[in-house]
Amino acid sequence: AQSVTQPDIHITVSEGASLELRCNYSYGATPYLFWYVQSPGQGLQLLLKYFSGDTLVQGIKGFEAEFKRSQSSFNLRKPSVHWSDAAEYFCAVGTVSNRDDKIIFGKGTRLHILP
C-alpha cells in the first residue's frame, strides 16, 4: 500500500533563508509524486509533480523537488523563502495510470517564516 511520511510537523525559517521540506514514500512501483501547498482555509494548489524523466523537478513559485529512488524521497526545496510562503505543505504519492488510482497525502508540514 502507498504511504507518505513527512517527518517535520513544523518548520521555521527566516525570510531569505533556504528551505528543505522532507518527504519519504512507500510504494511498490514507480511512484507519481506531488507537492501541494495550502493556505489557511483554502484548497490545495499544486506546486510540482514528478511522473518520470529528470529527477529534479521545477515547480511554481521558485520551488523544486528532487526524486531519489534509492532513498524513497521527494524533498521540496527553495533557495530563498518569502514571507508569503508561510503555509501548509503536503507531499502526496499516487498512481495515475488507470481508473482505480488515488493519491495519498502525508500529514503535512507547517512552514513558519520569521521576518
Place this chain on the structure above:
Amino acid sequence: GAVVSQHPSRVICKSGTSVKIECRSLDFQATTMFWYRQFPKKSLMLMATSNEGSKATYEQGVEKDKFLINHASLTLSTLTVTSAHPEDSSFYICSARDLDGLYWGYTFGSGTRLTVV
C-alpha cells in the same frame, strides 16, 4: 490549466439537516472525482472516489449512507452530508482527475467549510 469549482465555500447548518456540496470541473471532463475530508491541523483523508455513471467507492470507515456521492455528469460530482451532526463539521475538498499532456493529474477545489450547530 484545469479548474475545479467547489460550492459553497462555507455553510452552517442545523443538526439533523442535510447539506449538499458541489464540485464542478470547469474546462475539462472529469471521469473521476475524489472527496477528501480535512480535520483541523490534520492531513487530507480520502473519503471516496466518484466515477461518472457508477457508484462511488468509499474508503474503509466512511459511512456511505451518511455521505452520499453522486457523479451524474462528466463535470459535476456532489457530496451530500445527510442528517448532519456537529462531529461532521470539517473542511471538505474535492479533486478531479484531469489529463495534463501525457499524464493524469489532480486539480483541487477550494474547499467547503461545514459547520453543524
